[in-house]
Amino acid sequence: xxxxxxxxxxxxxxxxxxxxxxxxxxxxxxxxxxxxxxxxxxxxxxxxxxxxxxxxxxxxxxxxxxxxxxxxxxxxxxxxxxxxxxxxxxxxxxxxxxxxxxxxxxxxxxxxxxxxxxxxxxxxxxxxxxxxxxxxxxxxxxxxxxxxxxxxxxxxxxxxxxxxxxxxxxxxxxxxxxxxxxxxxxxxxxxxxxxxxxxxxxxxxxxxxxxxxxxxxxxxxxxxxxxxxxxxxxxxxxxxxxxxxxxxxxxxxxxxxxxxxxxxxxxxxxxxxxxxxxxxxxxxxxxxxxxxxxxxxxxxxxxxxxxxxxxxxxxxxxxxxxxxxxxxxxxxxxxxxxxxxxxxxxxxxxxxxxxxxxxxxxxxxxxxxxxxxxxxxxxxxxxxxxxxxxxxxxxxxxxxxxxxxxxxxxxxxxxxxxxxxxxxxxxxxxxxxxxxxxxxxxxxxxxxxxxxxxxxxxxxxxxxxxxxxxxxxxxxxxxxxxxx
Numbered sequence: 001x002x003x004x005x006x007x008x009x010x011x012x013x014x015x016x017x018x019x020x021x022x023x024x025x026x027x028x029x030x031x032x033x034x035x036x037x038x039x040x041x042x043x044x045x046x047x048x049x050x051x052x053x054x055x056x057x058x059x060x061x062x063x064x065x066x067x068x069x070x071x072x073x074x075x076x077x078x079x080x081x082x083x084x085x086x087x088x089x090x091x092x093x094x095x096x097x098x099x100x101x102x103x104x105x106x107x108x109x110x111x112x113x114x115x116x117x118x119x120x121x122x123x124x125x126x127x128x129x130x131x132x133x134x135x136x137x138x139x140x141x142x143x144x145x146x147x148x149x150x151x152x153x154x155x156x157x158x159x160x161x162x163x164x165x166x167x168x169x170x171x172x173x174x175x176x177x178x179x180x181x182x183x184x185x186x187x188x189x190x191x192x193x194x195x196x197x198x199x200x201x202x203x204x205x206x207x208x209x210x211x212x213x214x215x216x217x218x219x220x221x222x223x224x225x226x227x228x229x230x231x232x233x234x235x236x237x238x239x240x241x242x243x244x245x246x247x248x249x250x251x252x253x254x255x256x257x258x259x260x261x262x263x264x265x266x267x268x269x270x271x272x273x274x275x276x277x278x279x280x281x282x283x284x285x286x287x288x289x290x291x292x293x294x295x296x297x298x299x300x301x302x303x304x305x306x307x308x309x310x311x312x313x314x315x316x317x318x319x320x321x322x323x324x325x326x327x328x329x330x331x332x333x334x335x336x337x338x339x340x341x342x343x344x345x346x347x348x349x350x351x352x353x354x355x356x357x358x359x360x361x362x363x364x365x366x367x368x369x370x371x372x373x374x375x376x377x378x379x380x381x382x383x384x385x386x387x388x389x390x391x392x393x394x395x396x397x398x399x400x401x402x403x404x405x406x407x408x409x410x411x412x413x414x415x416x417x418x419x420x421x422x423x424x425x426x427x428x429x430x431x432x433x434x435x436x437x438x439x440x441x442x443x444x445x446x447x448x449x450x451x452x453x454x455x456x457x458x459x460x461x462x463x464x465x466x467x468x469x470x471x472x473x474x475x476x477x478x479x480x481x482x483x484x
Contacts, residue, residue: 038210041172041183041198049234050170056232057144057167060242064094064143070253078265086260088253093245096327097143104358104365105131105138106402112430112438113395117387119439121395124376128160136163137226137368141361145238146171147226148182149368150199151375153219159379161372164223171225173236182223199223219382220375226368229360238364241326241357248323255316328353351403362399369397398430 044050066089073085108131111118125131133149140147140163148164148171164184172181184197196207199222206214228238324330330351373395377387414431417423426442435441 039196039207041170041181041185041196042210044172045170045183045185049237052234053146053232053237054167054170056240056243060144060240061167063242063246066091068253069250070257073254073257083261083265086257086264088256088260090249090253090256092249092323093242096245096329097139097242099329100142100354100357100361101135101139103354103402104361104399105134107400109134109369110398110400110430110435110438111395112398112426114391115439115442117391117395119437119443121373121376122437122439124159127158130161133161133163134365138361138365140166141226141228141238141364143240143242145228145230145232145240147368148223149226149372150223151220151372151379153379153382157383159376169223171223171236177236179222179225182225220378224368224371224375226364228364241328244326245323248319248326251319252316252323255319325353328357330354355401355403358399358401365399366397 068089070087070089073087075082075084077083108125111121111125137147137149144166146166146169148166148169150162150164152160152162154160165186168184168186170183170185171179172183173179182199184199185195187194193209194207196205198205198207200218201221202218204216204218205212206216227236228240230239230241231237232239373392377392380387411432414423414428418425418428425445426438429435429438429441
């Protein structure tokens with residue numbers, strides 16, 4: 001302490017620090033937004049763990065845009081002309097992604113819990129088009145291994161969600177793995193301007209070309225980070241299964257393209273081979289076609305490909321089999337086998353791998369969906385709609401996977417449990433494939449019950465009135481008879 005107080009060099013250094021801290025630039029740096037060479041997030045985004053993920057995302061995007069390895073096959077000379085080699089491109093990966101997305105979120109999720117709160121959530125989900133948001137989040141999660149969603153209030157005070165593009169997303173985490181900030185960065189293709197949207201837990205800063213243009217209050221928190229359970233080299237980021245399928249697609253495309261070239265060149269346009277000496281001689285004018293004159297004992301034949309079909313089919317079938325095994329998709333989905341007249345047990349076995357993959361993605365989605373509900377609760381409290389802990393904790397989210405099942409058998413089993421007293425009516429409605437809004441269905445059942453009771457009461461009163469009228473008529477007839 002004494003050295004700091006009396007050492008003139010330290011005192012001058014502290015004085016310079018104080019001058020810098022009190023300046024405009026110093027105040028900006030103290031807020032954690034600027035370093036000596038620029039804003040903190042500019043250098044942060046250049047770290048290997050972020051550039052590696054963005055590079056992986058860009059590779060997947062290019063592949064989805066049909067930029068495949070087979071396109072680099074070189075042309076060659078054939079019959080003194082340039083032969084353009086076949087470049088067969090398969091877009092099976094898109095079908096695989098659509099299948100898994102539809103399997104998990106093809107049917108809207110079911111929200112159960114407190115009757116009034118669930119009814120409000122269902123209305124809010126419909127107004128915010130959250131069924132589409134769920135599909136977009138699931139698609140990004142399966143395609144890239146990560147997905148990002150920001151919950152906010154729009155200009156009409158409606159709760160909405162924005163799914164942030166994967167290639168623009170930089171979730172920032174520290175050395176302890178804590179998720180601290182989020183940066184959304186992109187460069188405009190036309191103006192070439194750089195845009196940064198920096199999310200803090202309490203505010204959002206917007207930059208254009210290294211210039212702070214706006215600051216807004218963050219009413220919810222950092223964007224929701226969905227991450228698959230399979231992890232990449234940097235274990236905070238998910239590892240997409242698409243990267244396992246791309247080499248298999250490349251092998252299939254390469255083999256099919258070479259087969260197509262072999263058929264075109266060697267089978268349909270074979271090369272002629274002459275053995276022996278050719279003899280030049282004149283050809284009569286009245287002959288149809290051309291004549292090839294050969295010396296005695298010479299031979300002419302075509303060189304064509306004698307391809308072993310079984311060997312080629314064996315290799316191609318094995319690669320396709322591995323592709324479906326890694327993709328966890330039943331081969332029948334893309335027309336590779338016949339599944340007519342299969343039993344419920346057979347269908348369950350066909351979809352076993354798909355179910356295993358879906359469970360992992362559902363676990364990641366559920367974690368993010370509950371964070372979304374917590375953000376929605378924050379926004380509702382800002383709108384003077386408080387939600388108690390008891391009501392909030394009662395909410396559950398159920399996924400209705402799009403697997404072909406025997407619904408009749410399931411409903412009969414639930415009916416049996418209900419009659420035995422082992423299941424409530426609400427649980428049956430929750431698990432029914434025909435309903436997605438349990439609260440609304442219970443309201444309708446209750447209104448129908450009240451209506452039936454009122455009709456029964458009205459019918460009883462009408463019967464009582466008819467009975468009284470009949471008794472009155474009988475009494476009047478009796479009195480008239482006695483009077484006579």
